[in-house]
Amino acid sequence: MKVLGIESSCDETAAAIVSDDRTILSNVLLSQHDAHRPYGGVVPEIAARSHIVHMDDIVGDALAKAQLQWSDIDAVAATTGPGLIGGVIVGTMTGKAIASALGKPFIAVNHLEGHALTARLTHAVEFPYLLLLASGGHCQVLAVEDVGKYRKMGGTLDVAMGEAFDKTAKIIGLPYPGGPEVEKRARTGNPKRFTFPLPLKGREGCDFSFSGLKTAVRLAADEIAVDGALSDVDIADICASFQYAIGQVLEDRMRNAFADFTVRYASRTLVVAGGVAANQYVRTCLEKAAAPFGFTLIAPPVHLCTDNAAMIAWVGVEWMKRGQYSALDTEPRARWPLMQ
Ligand code: KG4
Numbered sequence: 576m577k578v579l580g581i582e583s584s585c586d587e588t589a590a591a592i593v594s595d596d597r598t599i600l601s602n603v604l605l606s607q608h609d610a611h612r613p614y615g616g617v618v619p620e621i622a623a624r625s626h627i628v629h630m631d632d633i634v635g636d637a638l639a640k641a642q643l644q645w646s647d648i649d650a651v652a653a654t655t656g657p658g659l660i661g662g663v664i665v666g667t668m669t670g671k672a673i674a675s676a677l678g679k680p681f682i683a684v685n686h687l688e689g690h691a692l693t694a695r696l697t698h699a700v701e702f703p704y705l706l707l708l709a710s711g712g713h714c715q716v717l718a719v720e721d722v723g724k725y726r727k728m729g730g731t732l733d734v735a736m737g738e739a740f741d742k743t744a745k746i747i748g749l750p751y752p753g754g755p756e757v758e759k760r761a762r763t764g765n766p767k768r769f770t771f772p773l774p775l776k777g778r779e780g781c782d783f784s785f786s787g788l789k790t791a792v793r794l795a796a797d798e799i800a801v802d803g804a805l806s807d808v809d810i811a812d813i814c815a816s817f818q819y820a821i822g823q824v825l826e827d828r829m830r831n832a833f834a835d836f837t838v839r840y841a842s843r844t845l846v847v848a849g850g851v852a853a854n855q856y857v858r859t860c861l862e863k864a865a866a867p868f869g870f871t872l873i874a875p876p877v878h879l880c881t882d883n884a885a886m887i888a889w890v891g892v893e894w895m896k897r898g899q900y901s902a903l904d905t906e907p908r909a910r911w912p913l914m915q
């Protein structure tokens with residue numbers, strides 16, 4: 576069983592073909608980062624136009640790289656939300672058109688479910704498992720019980736973790752996307768130079784809050800800037816101190832999540848997913864917090880943590896195995912929570 580997956584919900588135009596034996600036959604991705612960098616973030620109109628221009632070639636590439644013919648494809652899965660609606664429309668319409676032309680089933684995929692189930696593609700993780708989903712737009716702690724079955728345990732009360740990285744980067748003049756840049760600069764910085772707040776630390780539950788941290792970064796940057804400029808050392812120290820605060824908060828919040836999860840489930844697997852899962856320091860902090868509770872951390876390879884189409888194709892495989900398909904009049908959605 577081979578599924579073509581299409582992803583275009585943000586600033587990556589991507590197509591991939593994945594088979595039900597967990598083989599990624601092709602995984603093609605065109606990042607629009609260069610186009611958005613001058614604006615310091617994703618410009619929805621530019622993203623949508625770029626998806627239209629490149630989508631057909633990217634899908635063609637995915638087929639060619641997998642050395643398959645159209646007739647080899649058993650189903651087409653496309654992200655139909657949540658995301659920037661222009662891009663989501665492009666991917667959804669492309670997916671539906673191909674499915675309809677081939678006479679094969681169409682599967683409407685929730686982008687978040689793509690992140691949530693990636694560890695089943697890469698590590699064959701069994702249900703249930705504890706999931707920290709941390710991307711540019713979302714930050715949630717979930718119990719993943721089955722395909723389509725999620726129980727929310729906690730989430731951010733304000734901005735997402737990835738957004739906190741992106742905003743911090745922007746404040747100190749690092750290019751978009753901020754997460755990888757902050758991680759890189761933090762490596763040489765002093766994590767103790769700035770004492771940033773640790774929002775919600777010590778409170779019950781596993782909710783997060785990052786807006787106070789972001790504001791503290793702004794205040795610190797304003798205070799030490801000389802003629803509005805920060806030195807490389809200042810930048811590295813802010814990045815390291817910010818990341819240290821993120822790590823402290825994560826460890827604290829996840830300790831509560833481990834305790835809560837253990838009450839209901841026998842599984843001791845923590846999966847981290849979404850763009851922030853690419854961060855090595857974050858992974859180390861999670862491992863540290865997980866060990867005393869007997870949890871093992873599963874983190875997909877970095878290129879499958881950030882947006883990609885292999886994870887969308889895989890969700891297609893998961894639904895197809897359950898004989899569940901979507902109608903061709905399924906509408907693209909800007910908002911689509913995992914919990915229905
Ligand atoms: O999952 P993703 O690729 O797209 C969304 O669905 O949002 O996540 C993108 C987010 C961005 O905020 C980006 O800065 C962050 O993930 N990110 C990172 C790293 N790589 C990407 N954050 C921290 N460290 C990284 N290495």
Ligand code: ZN
Nearest residue numbers: 690710850882
């Ligand atoms: Zn994503």
